[in-house]
Amino acid sequence: MGSSHQWCAAGENPRCCGTTVIPKPASVIENEGVDALTLRQDTCLASGGQTAIAELLPSALSRSYGMALKEGEEGCQIRLSADSSLAGEEYALTVSNDSVSIVGGSGQGVLWGVQTLLQLAGPWAQSPEQIAG
Numbered sequence: 001m002g003s004s005h006q007w008c009a010a011g012e013n014p015r016c017c018g019t020t021v022i023p024k025p026a027s028v029i030e031n032e033g034v035d036a037l038t039l040r041q042d043t044c045l046a047s048g049g050q051t052a053i054a055e056l057l058p059s060a061l062s063r064s065y066g067m068a069l070k071e072g073e074e075g076c077q078i079r080l081s082a083d084s085s086l087a088g089e090e091y092a093l094t095v096s097n098d099s100v101s102i103v104g105g106s107g108q109g110v111l112w113g114v115q116t117l118l119q120l121a122g123p124w125a126q127s128p129e130q131i132a133g
Contacts, residue, residue: 020119021116021119021120022119025116033097037077037095037096037097037098037099037100039061039067039069039077041067041068042070043067043069043070043076043077043078044069044070044071044072044075044076044077044078045057045058045069045070045071045072045076045077045078045079045080046071046072046073046074046076046078046079046080047071047080048079048080048081048082048110049081049082050080050081050082050104050107050110052107053080053107053110053111053114054071054080054114056111056114056115056118057069057078057114057117057118058071060118060121077098077099077100078099078100078102079099079100079101079102080102080103080104080110080113080114081101081102081103081104081110082103082104082105082106082107082109082110083103083104083105084105084106085105086103086104086105086109087105087109088105088106088108088109089104089105089106089108089109089112090104090105090109091103091104091105091109091110091112091113091116092113093113093116093117095117095120100117102114102117
């Protein structure tokens, strides 16, 4: 079977997996008992209508991990969506042991959330060549 990889959940300090999140989050809430989301070959992404932004994750994971992140809707471990009650560039990134949710006030907010998620995955997620998998 394929390999798996983990994304950490940031604690009170906006550092995770040795990566500093830039810009510094306005707030970070640590969820007790949450260590990481394990990405597997069957992990899927629900784009929530954010199709162009959603392409960043599969592109990065395919390039650096050799992992093909599939698109789906129901039951996907990674979910993107927009919520107009948030300011345009504002986003909420929630990581649990079995899912990631990124909700932005607009497409720009979702983009910032995706970029933060890739920072949490560590520098290897931005590698121009496959380093794992």
